[in-house]
Amino acid sequence: MEYFVIVIGSIFVSNIVLAQFLGICPFVGVSGKLSTSIGMGGAVLFVMTLATIVTWVLQYYLLTPFGLGFMQTIVFILIIAALVQMVEIILKKVSPPLYQALGVFLPLITTNCAVLGVAILTIQKEFSLMEGVVFAISNAIGFTLALVLFAGIREHLDLMEVPKGMRGVPIALLVAGILALAFMGFTGMV
């Protein structure tokens, strides 16, 4: 049941993009096309889960025991940067097709605050490792959901001749705002 709460909570109730404002840059930047949105979502799922596991282990077996809690930010961001590099190298060797699909998005993820954000939140919320993994996966799904919905809408808007002043980022933010309004319907579900 706890896991259920985490899943529904992360995907719908407090969606990482629409309620927590994390990962907005790729949300605005990448979500122009459906195919790239799915690719980005996949890459984020991969890195976010991995990063959460590694940072969790580091936090509880290194930082906390040695009183180095204040090093959290610096350690986590380095871990994520290194992870992205590693994932890129490994993926290239092990699964070229997957690398082809996700490769271009990997460098972007280092500066995707959703990854660092989820890693830190996992610690802040005092999740167990397993809960953290579920939390990371759910948030990645929530991120992908928002991204994919958004990509569909923006591909549609490409054909709609939006007024000049609103074209591009303003209308994207407006859509995000209305989407966030709609997502408020999930309030109180968990």
Add this chain to the structure above:
Amino acid sequence: MAKKESSFVNMVLTLFLVAAIAALALGGVYTVTKEPIAIAKQKKLEAAIKSVLPDFDRIEEAKYLDPEGKDSLTFYYAYQGDNEVGAAVKTYTNKGFSGNVELMVGFLDDGTIYNTAVLSHKETPGLGDKMDIKKSDFSVQFKGKNPEDFKLKVKKDGGDVDAITAATISSRAFCDAVNRAYVTFEKDKGGAQ
């Protein structure tokens, strides 16, 4: 100075140096700020306790299981000299409109609520957040009431509490948190004596 070459030794050395300097600098800042951070935290807690209890000069901390036996609540017994002036209970509810609500509730010895304070909540601004004394007088009605004869339920549910307009859920959550504190407080009183 010419640009350094990207030789392996150079790279490792640079990274190591940068990291070491950073770690040192951070360590320094950490040492300097450690004290103020602890004080800030303590101040916040004390402020909360102060707002729900009469004057005191000393606090003792204890933890007790709530009646459901799931979570322990933190009690802060306050003393003025040797006299116990009351207990502040850090309590919570998960029945909030959008998540947990944390309260501090101060009880006098006989179980009368001296005052309440909201520690954290995620209730809707303009609605549920009126449980905060800064936003509305909702919480004033609990002052000086003894739950023995003041039913900690909203009127709609047959209690004595006037709910916040259009925010029954938040009001109910508030009552639930206070009630949890009260029940634990009562149980503990019996147990301790």
Add this chain to the structure above:
Amino acid sequence: MNQVANFTKGFIKENPVFVLLLGLCPTLGVTSTAINGLGMGLATTFVLVMSNLVVSLIKNAIPDKVRIPSFIVIIASFVTIVELTMQAYTPALFEALGLFIPLIVVNCIVLGRAEAFASKQTVFSSVIDGLGMGLGFAFALTILGAVRELLGSGNIFGLELMKGDLMLVFVLAPGAFIALGYLIALMNKLAKS
């Protein structure tokens, strides 16, 4: 290089939020009030100036291949310094900004300026650039915060300007997107004329 232009470009012409569309996460996340926006903006400015300074100082000592990791370490250090300092001396603001303080480290503006500007320019230019960009960021966040605060609760910087029921939605997540969307549209329009 004209340092005046270097300084002012961040406000309108190359405003990191309205024009370059960088750092949107904190922009949306912390601007429920003007003071939060300003606080976040100043915290970011500090990190920007300091990291620009350090990066431009040591740019020649860093081999190209480890440039980015080194920059990240430098930036993260300053972020942590800000984090600790705020926790110690402005605990309320620290709590309001929450997660977004450590997240300054992944704010594209900071790494972007270090990489695109400070690693190529003189120390002085870099500091001015960081200051201009940072204050431009703070300016944008404060405006957005003020707009949201005014529409959402009738206040600006906590000062009550309007009474009565206001549009709570602007304090909440949807209002952040909507207000920023229209602000950018407005800025586009102003920039053109």
Add this chain to the structure above:
Amino acid sequence: MTGRLKTFTLGGIHPEENKLSANAPIEVLPLPKQAIIPMGQNLGAPSKPIVSRGDFVKVGQLIAEAGGFISANIHAPVSGKVLKIDNVPDASGYKRPGIVINAEGDEWDENIDRSKDVKEEIELDSKEIIERIKEKGLVGMGGATFPTNVKLMPPPGKVAEYLLINGVECEPYLTSDHRLMLEKGKEILIGTSILMKALKVEKAIIGIENNKPDAINHMTELAKSYEGIEVQSLKVQYPQGGEKQLIKAVLNREVPSGKLPIEVGCVVQNVGTAYAVYEAVQKNKPLIERVVTVTGKAVRKPSNFMVRIGTPVRELIDAAEGLPESTGKIINGGPMMGKALTSLEVPVVKGSSGILLMQENESRRKPENSCIRCSKCTYVCPMGLEPFLLAKAAKLGRFDLAENELVMDCIECGSCQYTCPASIPLLDYLRLGKTMVGTIIRNRKKK
């Protein structure tokens, strides 16, 4: 007959039928003083003149040869002197190469059998029939003007199973096929038999919409004496006259996207074509005249005329008692797919099935509004396309999208535009999309 009438299943509309001239028997129109004969009367390459200025030609004499594999011969519709070989106005509104003949008398080529007798017996074999049809310049008379002989030669590996004769005449107003069936039913059936022989098929079905009960009864009665030919009555629905829709309606077979009817074993010919085949094969008569409906709400005498090719439209209109004052638009063909004419001097060609005079108030398009995404265009599209999307793609130059969304499948029936509540000129955009995507595809193939 029980159950629902057959029709095609996807999309379709039912505009007001307005068959004003349905009861007007075919009249033979007097010869024109001058016949204007454009060289581009068929789908494919234009024909090449083989006569010179000043030559005297007899009716039925070959005056232009097919200009390629998909092209057709043209014969003199009148006798007289070739006045000039020059650019002449045609239905497109442009001036294109053509031959102008000054009519003198009515002297026919000797090989043509001008007797009124109906000749039943088919003497030629398959190959000879096709050769004869080719020689006599036959093209599809329904409006598409695809050279008939080409359709009769299935590509290697493909076998025809059914011959469908299109007597649907789904366009509002037009009645030329209807009258032809009533008055020349026997000839049509013989023509059908000839086509069956040419195609070596056992079965032929004549599809007629049930707003022409007299034609259905008449043809059914006559068809009894012809083996393998049956008449199928169909529910009225536009565009049932489209080849693919007719095949779907009659046989419930679906021609795959981008393919020809022969893919599902069918060849479709118009009733007018079947009549022309009869005349060409049995009477040795080239395609020099055809039935043309002259109609319109303000036309005093809506009529059906047997007209020589090359007769200027003005003479047809005069024969229908003149051009009404209120005329705003003159259409060569039906109201759904016909072309608006720029001048009355445009001649009747092989594909002209009707001249429709629309009144001023009917001829203006309503102002275009915003698409409200009602998707009515999608529901009526007989090809299952999304016209609103294709039109948008074409308008914004997104031809990749238009191609992926199958713009090339559009049959230009106009149902979408007819239905659109926002009066968007969808078909204009679709045509643009088709042209551009067609060019893109050709360029791609070249590479």
Add this chain to the structure above:
Amino acid sequence: MLTVSGSPHIHGDESTKKIMYGVVYAMIPAMLVSVYYFGLDALRVLLLASVAAIFFEWLIQKYLIKGPVTIMDGSALVTGILLAFNVPSNLPSWMVIVGALVAIGMAKMSFGGLGKNIFNPALVARVFLLISFPVQMTSWPKPQAIINGLTDAITGPTPLGIVKEGLDAGKTMSEITPELPTYMQSLLGQMGGSMGEVSAIALILGGLYMLIRKIITWHIPVSMLLTVVVFSGILWGIDPEHYADPVFHLLTGGMLLGAIFMATDMVTSPMTRGGQLLFGFGVGLLTILIRIWGAYPEGVSFAILLMNAVVPLINRGFKPRRFGIKPGVEIKTS
């Protein structure tokens, strides 16, 4: 002078204007009921919302977009009336105007105007108001027939609100039911709620009219309501003491208003029948999810907005059946 234009040369007699005014006519019964039960206040909100919607459309078209002014096409009027239908009759006037501005300015004209918006304008406005002014948007005047005189309205909760409150407080359905309006009252409109949602009969009348006029098709309403009945029916079957019965769900909380007038909005619903069925299913499912497990007692508006966002994806997935292409065969992409 001859007119020359491409084919086709004739046009059917449908027009945007006819469709829009058709919707307006369909709303007349519900308008009458709202005035009957909520009195002059209802009239005030109706007029204000309509006039404000048309005014903002004019203002924006003329001075911001600087394009043709099309306020007479009826679409702004429809939005205005629907907005009025979605708020309580005692909503302060300035909030009604804010709602109209949000509906027209934000949800419609920012996207370019009629036909270009993603989300149903009236619903965006409703949710915007609901979140912004929770108190005013959730105090519902009790309906009292206008013939009983124009006394000040007493406010009370909606039936859904009563159920939600009751169940949250640990009551069972059989304890709550006496507080609820009877089915007959719900059919006629004698219950608390938004102006346009109270009378099932009036809404159904309007729906039938639009079906006959072919302004809407049955697909979205039927699949939406069927989903609601089946889903809430299953829950009710399992535990009738803790879940309201399906008929109750159907008749309350704007379910019919949403199904007939909002979810069927052409602009913001899918283009193909298959897509519409899925859309209706999604709306129905989300509505019940939100009603039962969410914090808001009423879920239709959120559900429709959420599904509005999915429409572009549905439109990609549900293409019409193409002639000559076997279903399921991949369309070649270049």
